[in-house]
Amino acid sequence: MSPRTPDPSPPHRRVLPLAIAGAAEGDLAAYFEGLANPTRLRIVQRLAEVKEARVSDVALLLGISQPRMSWHLRLLRRARIVTTRRYGREVLCRLDRDSIQASFTRFSHLLEEQSEAEPD
Amino acid sequence: MSPRTPDPSPPHRRVLPLAIAGAAEGDLAAYFEGLANPTRLRIVQRLAEVKEARVSDVALLLGISQPRMSWHLRLLRRARIVTTRRYGREVLCRLDRDSIQASFTRFSHLLEEQSEAEPD
DNA sequence: AAGATACATAACGTGGCCTTTATGAAAGAG
DNA sequence: CTCTTTCATAAAGGCCACGTTATGTATCTT
Numbered sequence: 001m002s003p004r005t006p007d008p009s010p011p012h013r014r015v016l017p018l019a020i021a022g023a024a025e026g027d028l029a030a031y032f033e034g035l036a037n038p039t040r041l042r043i044v045q046r047l048a049e050v051k052e053a054r055v056s057d058v059a060l061l062l063g064i065s066q067p068r069m070s071w072h073l074r075l076l077r078r079a080r081i082v083t084t085r086r087y088g089r090e091v092l093c094r095l096d097r098d099s100i101q102a103s104f105t106r107f108s109h110l111l112e113e114q115s116e117a118e119p120d
Numbered sequence: 121m122s123p124r125t126p127d128p129s130p131p132h133r134r135v136l137p138l139a140i141a142g143a144a145e146g147d148l149a150a151y152f153e154g155l156a157n158p159t160r161l162r163i164v165q166r167l168a169e170v171k172e173a174r175v176s177d178v179a180l181l182l183g184i185s186q187p188r189m190s191w192h193l194r195l196l197r198r199a200r201i202v203t204t205r206r207y208g209r210e211v212l213c214r215l216d217r218d219s220i221q222a223s224f225t226r227f228s229h230l231l232e233e234q235s236e237a238e239p240d
Numbered sequence: 241a242a243g244a245t246a247c248a249t250a251a252c253g254t255g256g257c258c259t260t261t262a263t264g265a266a267a268g269a270g
Numbered sequence: 271c272t273c274t275t276t277c278a279t280a281a282a283g284g285c286c287a288c289g290t291t292a293t294g295t296a297t298c299t300t
Contacts, residue, residue, distance in 0.1 A: 028161055029157055029161055032153075033156040038149045041148055044230070044231070045230050048231045048232070048233055049234055055276075056275095065260070067262095067277090067279080070278055071259080073277095073278095074278085074279095088267065089266065089275065090276060090277085091278090095231070110164070110165050111164070111215070111220070113165065159288090176247080185291095187248080187290075187291085189247090190247060190248055191249095191288075191289085192288090193247095194248090206297090208246090209245065209246050209297035210245090210247085210297090211247060
């Protein structure tokens, strides 16, 4: 399936309005929370090496228990860093590279925003 | 003072060995932890707007208490996202854009690493 | 030196992350 | 239908992040 994300980067030449920028903070915080853990970074690293991997395989390779793997996988899904799909009784997971790229782009825009006029 | 950090990026053409990559995970986790909080992201956003800002100014603008600001500032320094310097009895803080860029580059390399030979 | 200003730190409580052990749900095998 | 496999979820404990209030430290002013 994968209904191809609608608009990765809408064409805007100026900065985002503050309301949208504020909403982006929450999304970005959730995204960074997904990466703010060594175990999850190792999962991400493994999923970067192999295109797609079974949950138990990653857990076995990294030496972590199965519930722990499932826990971190849930956070990674919440952060839109990893997507999963069922294949029979297995669950295959892979990096959501588009979403990762989108989050980085949003963060990059946040870093580039400049106060056009700061009266105070 | 500021004894200028010795070597920001040693010249390497291939991917990092696994041992170093493992060490980089801890660094990256600390870096992402610095960004994994809406309050700190707001601080970062503010410091992106103004080149340099006084601690109390940012705290007042964002409506957070002074110890809370100091707390987050410590985490941001630990993550090498923000640097601070004294100016009289004030403390001015600014983004460490070089370090931020370096961390992103390291994460980008982590995403691009491919298992050269996977006999599985 | 005494007071005011700007930050940092200590102490404390709350909440959530992280982990393990135990249990439940879904899909295939026999 | 029963059993096994694969993964998710619940419950419980440990630990740390996060927040406020109070106090300490450094710098400037008078």
